[in-house]
Amino acid sequence: MTPISKTLLVVAALAVSACSNPDRFGMGGGGAGGAYGANGAVSDPTSPAYFQQTVGDRVLFAVDESTISETARVTLEAQARWLMDNAEYAAIIEGHADEQGTREYNLALGARRANAVQEYLVSRGVSPARLRTVSYGKERPLEICSAEACYAKNRRAVTVVTAGASS
Amino acid sequence: MNTGTYISGAGHLALIAWVLLAELFSAPAPRPMEVTDVTILSGEEFAALSAPAAGPTQDVTPPETPALPRSPRPAPTPERRPEPPAPPAPQEPATPDAAPDTSGIEPTPPAEVADTAPILTPPPLSEVPEAPVPDTAPPRPSPRIAPDPAAPPPDEVAIADLPSQATRPDPAAATPVPEADDAAPEEATTQTVTEADERPETGLALAASPRPRARPAAPARPTAPAAPTAPAEDAIADAVADAVAAAIAGGEAAQAGAGTAPTGPPLTAGERDALRVSVSRCWNVGSLSSEALATTVIVGLEMQEDGRPVAGTIRLMSWSGGSEAAARQTFESARRAIIRCGAPGFPLPVEKYAQWRDIEMTFNPEKMRIR
Amino acid sequence: MMLRLLTLLLAMAMGLSASPLLAQSGPLRIVIDEGVIEPLPFAIPDFVAENAAASDYARNISRVIAADLAGTGLFREIPANAYLSNVTSFASPVQYADWKAINAQALITGAVALDGNGRLTVKFRLFDVFSQAPMGDGLQFGGSAGSWRRVAHKVADQVYARITGEGGYFDSRVVFVSETGPKNARQKRLAIMDYDAANVQYLTDASSIVIAPRFSPTGDRVLYTSYESGFPRIYLLNVASAGRQALDEQPGTMTFAPRFGPDGRRVVFSLSQGGNTDLYTLDLNSGQRQRLTQAPSIETAPSYSPDGSQIVFESDRSGTQQLYVMPAGGGEPRRISFGQGRYGTPVWSPRGDLIAFTKQNQGRFHIGVMRTDGSEERLLTSSFLDEGPSWSPNGRVIMFTRETAGASGAPGLYSVDITGRNLRRVPLEGSGSDPSWSPLLP
Numbered sequence: 001m002t003p004i005s006k007t008l009l010v011v012a013a014l015a016v017s018a019c020s021n022p023d024r025f026g027m028g029g030g031g032a033g034g035a036y037g038a039n040g041a042v043s044d045p046t047s048p049a050y051f052q053q054t055v056g057d058r059v060l061f062a063v064d065e066s067t068i069s070e071t072a073r074v075t076l077e078a079q080a081r082w083l084m085d086n087a088e089y090a091a092i093i094e095g096h097a098d099e100q101g102t103r104e105y106n107l108a109l110g111a112r113r114a115n116a117v118q119e120y121l122v123s124r125g126v127s128p129a130r131l132r133t134v135s136y137g138k139e140r141p142l143e144i145c146s147a148e149a150c151y152a153k154n155r156r157a158v159t160v161v162t163a164g165a166s167s
Numbered sequence: 168m169n170t171g172t173y174i175s176g177a178g179h180l181a182l183i184a185w186v187l188l189a190e191l192f193s194a195p196a197p198r199p200m201e202v203t204d205v206t207i208l209s210g211e212e213f214a215a216l217s218a219p220a221a222g223p224t225q226d227v228t229p230p231e232t233p234a235l236p237r238s239p240r241p242a243p244t245p246e247r248r249p250e251p252p253a254p255p256a257p258q259e260p261a262t263p264d265a266a267p268d269t270s271g272i273e274p275t276p277p278a279e280v281a282d283t284a285p286i287l288t289p290p291p292l293s294e295v296p297e298a299p300v301p302d303t304a305p306p307r308p309s310p311r312i313a314p315d316p317a318a319p320p321p322d323e324v325a326i327a328d329l330p331s332q333a334t335r336p337d338p339a340a341a342t343p344v345p346e347a348d349d350a351a352p353e354e355a356t357t358q359t360v361t362e363a364d365e366r367p368e369t370g371l372a373l374a375a376s377p378r379p380r381a382r383p384a385a386p387a388r389p390t391a392p393a394a395p396t397a398p399a400e401d402a403i404a405d406a407v408a409d410a411v412a413a414a415i416a417g418g419e420a421a422q423a424g425a426g427t428a429p430t431g432p433p434l435t436a437g438e439r440d441a442l443r444v445s446v447s448r449c450w451n452v453g454s455l456s457s458e459a460l461a462t463t464v465i466v467g468l469e470m471q472e473d474g475r476p477v478a479g480t481i482r483l484m485s486w487s488g489g490s491e492a493a494a495r496q497t498f499e500s501a502r503r504a505i506i507r508c509g510a511p512g513f514p515l516p517v518e519k520y521a522q523w524r525d526i527e528m529t530f531n532p533e534k535m536r537i538r
Numbered sequence: 539m540m541l542r543l544l545t546l547l548l549a550m551a552m553g554l555s556a557s558p559l560l561a562q563s564g565p566l567r568i569v570i571d572e573g574v575i576e577p578l579p580f581a582i583p584d585f586v587a588e589n590a591a592a593s594d595y596a597r598n599i600s601r602v603i604a605a606d607l608a609g610t611g612l613f614r615e616i617p618a619n620a621y622l623s624n625v626t627s628f629a630s631p632v633q634y635a636d637w638k639a640i641n642a643q644a645l646i647t648g649a650v651a652l653d654g655n656g657r658l659t660v661k662f663r664l665f666d667v668f669s670q671a672p673m674g675d676g677l678q679f680g681g682s683a684g685s686w687r688r689v690a691h692k693v694a695d696q697v698y699a700r701i702t703g704e705g706g707y708f709d710s711r712v713v714f715v716s717e718t719g720p721k722n723a724r725q726k727r728l729a730i731m732d733y734d735a736a737n738v739q740y741l742t743d744a745s746s747i748v749i750a751p752r753f754s755p756t757g758d759r760v761l762y763t764s765y766e767s768g769f770p771r772i773y774l775l776n777v778a779s780a781g782r783q784a785l786d787e788q789p790g791t792m793t794f795a796p797r798f799g800p801d802g803r804r805v806v807f808s809l810s811q812g813g814n815t816d817l818y819t820l821d822l823n824s825g826q827r828q829r830l831t832q833a834p835s836i837e838t839a840p841s842y843s844p845d846g847s848q849i850v851f852e853s854d855r856s857g858t859q860q861l862y863v864m865p866a867g868g869g870e871p872r873r874i875s876f877g878q879g880r881y882g883t884p885v886w887s888p889r890g891d892l893i894a895f896t897k898q899n900q901g902r903f904h905i906g907v908m909r910t911d912g913s914e915e916r917l918l919t920s921s922f923l924d925e926g927p928s929w930s931p932n933g934r935v936i937m938f939t940r941e942t943a944g945a946s947g948a949p950g951l952y953s954v955d956i957t958g959r960n961l962r963r964v965p966l967e968g969s970g971s972d973p974s975w976s977p978l979l980p
Contacts (some may be wrong), residue, residue, distance in 0.1 A: 025723070025747070027763075064858075066813070099941070101973070102882040102896050102925050103749060104795045105852065105859055107770060108808065108815040108836040111792060115813025134769050137793060139747050145722040146922070146943035161693065312575035359575075361902050361958025363917035434566065441570050450573035451643075454612040456704035467565065478669070496703035499673075501641055501665065504573070506668040510638075525565035535573050 023158065025140050046086050048161045055082045059117060061155045064101070066112035068120055076117065079159055080124035089161045093117045095135040096142075096158070098151035103137060110135030117157040312356055312535075313455075431519040441514045446528065449508035452500055452535045459496035462489030463531040466501050472520050474512030476505050484527065501530040543657070563900055577614035578643050578701065580607060583625045584618075585648035585660070592658070595683065596650040599660060599690040603636070603646065606694035606708040609734070610935075613701075616642050628661065635668045644673070646697055656683045662693050664700055674700045687736060695978070707930040708733060711976045712937065713751045713777075714758050716740065717949060717969040728762060730777065733930075733975070735966040741780055746913065750926070750972045751775075751784025754798045757976035761785075761796040761805060772796040786820060786969075795838045799866070800846040805942050806830070808838040817851060830868040841885045841893075842866065843910070850874070850884040850893055850910075861895060862912065874912030883926050886910070888977075889933035892956070896925040896938075905938050918958040922947075926971070931978045937964065939971040 040047030042054065051057060057134065058081070059072035070078065095114030097106035114133035122128050143150035434442075452460060469480040479504045486494035505528070515523050584600045587593035607613040622636040628649035637645050648662035661678040664934070671762045677696060679689045689707055695706030716729040716738070725744035727750055731737055741760070742748055749770075751762035760775045769783070772793045776780040785805065786793045796807035805820045817830040817837045831837045834965040835855035842849055843866075853871065859880040862871035879899025886893055890910070897904040897917065903924040908915040923941040930937070934956060940963075941949040949971040951964040964973075 014617075019883070024844060099923065102839070102852075102859075103856075104808065104838045105836065105882050107792075107794050108838050111810040111815060113837070114814045119813075132790070136747075139724070139749070140721050144945040144946075144947075146947060159890075166794075176897060261923075266927045359917075359958050361918050361920075362954075362961055363906070363920040363958070439568055441568075443570060446568075447568050448574065449569060449575055451578060452573045453575035454578045454702050459703045493703055496701075499669070500573075501570075503666070503668045504570075507641075507643075523566045527565045527567045527570045529567070530573075531571040532573060534571050535575060536946040 001067045011012045025136070027092040029054065048089070048163075051086075051089075051110050051159075053078070055079055057158045057160065058158045060152060061113055061157070063098075063151075063155070064109065066109065066116045068116055073120075076120045077124065080121050080126055083121065083126045083130065083161070084124075086161075089163055090132075091121075092129040092162060093121075093131060093133045094158045094160060095133065096140060096154055097138045099138045099141060099146070100151060103139075105155050107135050107137035113155075113157045117159065121159075146149050216419075225521050312359060351478075431521050433465045433522055435520060436514070438519075440515060442523075443514055445508050446504055450500060450504035450530065452497075452532045455494065455496055455500060455532065457536070458489045458493040459500075460532045460536045462493040462497045463529065463533070464494050464497045464501060466498060466505070466530060468505060468526055468528070469516070470513075470520075470524055470526060472517060474515045474517070476509040476513075478506055481505055497530060497532060501528065504530075541813060577608075577612055577640055579614050579642070580595075580617050580646065581616045581621065581637055581642035582646040583621065585650050585662070586628050587624065588628075588649050588651035592650040592652040595658060595686050596648075597654060599650055599686055599693070600625040600648070602687055602690035603694045604696070605734070606691060607697060608699065609962070611955055611962075612894040613644075616640055628663075632667075633666055634665075634667055634670045634750075634850065638667075640701075642667050644697070644701060646693075648693065652683060657681070658683050658686055658689060658764070660689050661870060662696070663762065664697050668683060678925075687732065691732070693836055705932040705978065707932045707935060707975075708980065709917075709979045710931050712755065712928075712949060712951075712964075712973045713753055713976070714742070714970045714973040715748055717971055718744070721945065728760070728775070729970070730760075731836050731966070735892055735964050738966070741777070750795065750974075752797050752974045753976045755802045755977060757979065759798075759802075761798060761807075763796065770794045772805070774805075785822075789921065797842065799842045800844055803921070804846075806842065806849060808840070808842045817849070828868070830864070831871070839883045843886045844888055844890045850886055852882045852884060859898075861893070861912070874908070874910070875915075876912060877915055885927050885929060887929050887933040888931060892933070894927035894929060894936050896927065904956065905936060907936075916958065918954050918956070919952070919961060924952075928973050928975045937973045937975055939973065941971070 033133050037046075037048035039052060040051045044050055045054070050131070056075040059068065061072075062069070067163055083089065093114040095110030095112065095117075096108045097113075101109065111133065118128070118131045118133050121131060141150070141154045141157070143153045243519050464486040465484045467480070467484045469477045471477060483494065483498040486497070489497070547658075576766040582600050583602050587596040602965075604615045608615045620640045622639055622953075623633045625647050628647060632645065632647070633847050643666070645665040645667050646662060647665070648660060653659070657680060659678060659680050659800060662678055663676045664673045668675050677690050677693075677704050682688050685913045691708035691710075693967075695885050698704075698706035698708070710733045711730055712733055713728065713730045716727045719725045724747075726748050727744050728741040730739050730749050740765070745766075746954060747765040749763045751760045753760055758777055760777060761864055762773055762775065763770050764773050766773070767787075770792045771787065772785045773782050774785055783796045785796070786807070786809070788811075790811065792810040794808050794810070796805050798805060799819075802821050803823060807818060807820065808815050814834055815836045815838055816832060817840055819828045820826070829855075830849070833853070833855055835853050836859075837851055837855075840849050840851040847955045849866050850861060851861050851871075853862050854860070855862075856873065859882045860873055860874050860877040861881045861884045864871040874893075874897070877897070879897055881895050881897050883896045884893050885895070887907075892907045893910055894905065894907050897906050902919040902920055903918045904923065905924050906915060906917040918936070919938070919940075921940055922943040923939075925939050925941075927936045927938045932952075935953050936956060937951060937953045939949050940952045941947055947970055948969040951966055951970045951973050953962065953964055954961045959960075966969075
């Protein structure tokens with residue numbers, strides 16, 4: 001890898017990882033925590049940060065399930081509204097699973113969860129062209145304890161909004 | 168416009184640049200791996216390691232892992248070894264090795280040897296250090312599995328195959344075995360205790376998928392009167408059996424006279440059992456292949472009057488259940504058992520020597536297959 | 539008591555009915571159907587160095603052979619300080635009595651020479667001490683000095699095969715995922731090592747997540763799943779050149795769980811689209827893709843039977859993860875797992891007789907084996923998280939991932955004999971997961 005491409009990669013990762021590369025975990029070292037650096041102010045209702053923190057970017061699932069719960073429905077309604085209001089954004093929906101499962105099964109399970117969210121948003125009027133899905137299975141847990149308290153937060157689908165919907 | 172937008176804009180430019188240019192940078196040249204602590208692999212080194220196909224050709228059909236040794240046996244190397252004592256090894260100059268292996272391996276720089284050699288000093292596979300401690304163990308796990316469980320021997324006691332009490336003054340104590348008076352049988356358990364068995368709370372799971380129980384006893388072979396399996400310590404049964412045998416023997420002697428039959432009364436059930444048990448204790452099936460474990464062999468041998476087998480007469484008479492190769496493995500394990508436990512002499516009554524001068528032992532490992 | 543009475547009666551009945559027979563002059567016949575299962579004691583005096591340059595190699599090679607054999611759990615090395623005599627020349631006759639006296643049942647002797655060109659020659663002999671006979675012929679292997687470990691493994695494979703009657707597995711490698719970093723930001727790299735964790739080499743960098751590599755039937759290529767594109771996709775990597783290529787790039791899909799067919803040409807894998815995961819095959823030569831399953835459920839973790847005629851896989855079509863077998867070209871799957879809990883990651887043994895799997899039940903994970911029809915299920919391990927079994931080339935040992943619990947939990951590689959004995963941690967430095975065992979190297 002040349003120095004230039006390396007630099008570009010770093011820039012891309014730091015500045016727009018939430019916008020372009022669906023694998024916002026890709027560089028590994030940066031981790032999940034650093035990925036939300038450039039999302040604008042929470043106070044700006046059109047910013048990804050607002051979407052993430054005020055609207056709520058994630059919904060949780062029961063063990064080995066991909067059905068949308070009542071609580072999740074409320075969140076997804078708000079997500080759909082936001083996406084309808086901010087048409088310049090696209091979204092990548094990440095499906096995740098807890099560590100209590102085999103690796104490849106969890107990958108398939110994450111795909112189911114991401115898809116459930118996508119279908120819901122589409123049913124609320126969001127264009128399918130703006131939504132993509134990816135599954136991380138159990139590869140990227142948010143919480144790292146080995147207890148239900150953590151597992152519950154890891155069984156999630158996260159809607160990551162990215163600028164440039166129509167591009 | 169806020170800073171976020173600026174940053175995002177800048178980011179997008181960068182991204183676009185990256186998307187456009189990435190190809191230029193990433194496409195060519197298989198990136199050299201950044202490796203810190205391990206040698207980087209050059210193509211040759213890898214080729215060296217994975218002998219068959221050096222080229223990136225996709226459809227490699229090299230000989231599927233030719234079992235190198237057994238293949239063609241080249242003529243014994245005319246090495247300087249005319250000595251008679253040891254059968255000169257028909258040197259197989261690593262023929263199958265030759266082309267792919269050696270040539271391929273050559274490029275590995277000798278320096279690497281120095282690197283790796285020290286690593287190996289600790290034996291590669293160590294006893295699992297962090298294996299979970301059995302919370303509670305049903306049968307105690309032991310590396311040794313034997314018909315009769317044995318407690319761990321008291322410290323500092325020589326491990327012997329039989330709990331020797333220095334009864335038999337070994338006539339041919341040719342070997343200076345430190346077989347102390349108080350040798351204890353090696354610690355043993357009666358069946359394999361897997362990790363899954365060790366946890367009581369998995370009881371349900373195990374109940375749902377039980378380990379196949381020992382097969383129903385095989386139908387007794389017509390040729391071999393099944394040795395009564397009464398526990399040896401069952402004195403009453405033994406005594407009665409002895410009496411029965413004696414009675415039979417008496418009758419037989421009366422009716423048949425001497426004739427060509429072996430002289431002396433036949434062995435009692437207890438005597439036969441003692442022989443069976445002492446061979447069993449030395450019959451180690453732990454290193455047999457699963458096919459060998461499904462192969463029953465009949466082994467013939469001659470005995471000396473002192474109760475010791477004549478090693479040269481131990482022969483494979485017939486087998487069933489597996490291939491000839493499997494039978495050979497089973498036979499070799501049986502032969503080792505006879506020789507090892509026969510070395511001090513089997514516990515056989517000398518006055519009935521004629522009855523046990525020739526013995527046919529049927530070794531059936533079936534019960535030990537999954538144990 | 540009842541039993542004893544019966545035994546007694548039986549003995550009497552047989553004794554009586556056999557009494558005429560006893561007059562015959564045949565041999566004494568007894569049946570031995572009990573034995574012991576214990577490691578077979580062996581001695582391996584340091585191989586004789588035939589020249590000074592070879593002396594380190596001679597010792598190290600002997601040590602690797604001893605470690606290989608002892609590591610199986612089927613053999614036990616007798617420590618050298620118990621020896622009554624030494625072997626100073628490869629050609630001198632064996633002092634059987636000395637080895638018998640220390641209960642060495644197998645004796646391995648050998649000699650090593652290193653010539654001026656750095657070429658190593660290793661010869662060895664194996665003896666059955668109690669039978670006072672060689673087991674098989676002497677044999678010689680050659681290679682460069684740098685390949686001394688492989689040469690040692692080859693000798694150990696020979697010894698193993700001659701004593702057990704089945705092929706060895708020491709001269710083999712394992713491809714796996716090397717893991718570093720915290721649990722929520724793991725860095726994963728494909729790596730390859732000798733079966734005993736020596737000679738670790740990396741095949742990819744840590745820039746994207748990689749999972750579940752699998753060796754080709756000849757060990758020259760590796761299939762795996764990578765997030766290189768941002769989405770999970772299957773890749774084919776050439777071990778010799780470390781060059782890789784993406785195999786199936788349909789936008790809007792994810793592909794994973796690739797496995798080679800026994801011909802090395804066909805690949806079976808999972809493709810996820812619209813949240814549904816099914817099995818497909820891909821012909822590496824023609825690029826032709828074929829769909830094998832069409833169900834709304836998850837179908838993944840496939841594995842070919844060694845003859846290529848069938849595929850075992852996991853599916854949750856019944857409501858939970860279970861194992862199914864179907865014809866390799868697709869067709870009606872037959873469920874084979876019926877115990878409590880969930881079953882996944884089935885892998886057909888190279889001998890064809892067993893299927894290894896991961897089982898989840900009551901909050902614990904197990905590695906187990908069953909016959910290919912699902913009968914005779916046996917669990918071999920139990921822990922917080924065991925998964926992903928892979929067979930040794932001879933079908934005797936299973937290597938798998940064991941992950942420890944908690945925030946600092948990390949995966950390691952373990953191996954276990956198919957009897958459930960000899961559970962060991964593979965002495966890999968650092969963390970690793972998803973092992974795949976190569977065939978025996980040529």
